[in-house]
């Protein structure tokens with residue numbers, strides 16, 4: 037079963053989307069959090085209230101050394117609860133932290149993954165998810181679809197799932213899901229675009245016009 041997450045900290049938007057789109061959770065990163073309007077402490081509280089025991093919440097460490105990453109992970113885990121995943125970039129310190137967090141039972145999403153070997157290292161260290169950055173691969177001429185397919189093959193014996201991230205269009209999402217990514221985290225704008233088609237809107241409008249022309253304001257339930 038595929039999982040869709042929302043790559044955002046806009047709580048109103050997340051609530052709106054979750055009404056019509058089945059989601060597994062939310063991902064944020066320092067850039068996303070730096071762009072939200074309003075008081076960051078309130079936003080973190082709202083994200084907790086929305087996700088608590090119900091949706092996955094992936095929050096990235098703001099530390100770069102092992103001790104700092106570990107203590108941040110522990111505090112955030114306590115705050116957000118069971119569904120929390122600490123996002124840790126795949127660096128040397130990151131990989132060590134992934135190992136230590138996993139041993140402590142703190143779920144990890146290894147992030148900023150750009151190559152299959154990075155994904156394998158994170159999976160071997162116990163990460164629950166690896167997050168390859170699809171559009172950023174394409175920006176530097178790398179074949180993202182092929183990279184995801186290789187990651188998928190390499191992780192075949194690990195419980196680690198691929199949570200593809202960094203999308204700029206719908207084609208990228210479709211292709212990586214077809215290549216074996218179990219999950220994708222998508223911006224609200226792209227989620228909205230993914231279910232929109234101009235011909236659907238036109239069809240709905242045509243149905244309304246045809247009905248009104250023939251039956252005026254009558255409803256179909258008035259006719260039975």
Ligand SMILES: O=C(CO)[C@@H](O)[C@H](O)[C@H](O)[C@H](O)COP(=O)(O)O
Pocket residue numbers: 043063064065094123145146147148167169171172199201202203221
């Ligand atoms: O890594 C995760 C999820 O683990 C995402 O939140 C990830 O940080 C974001 O999708 C990317 O950083 C966004 O990338 P981009 O759209 O700026 O290229």
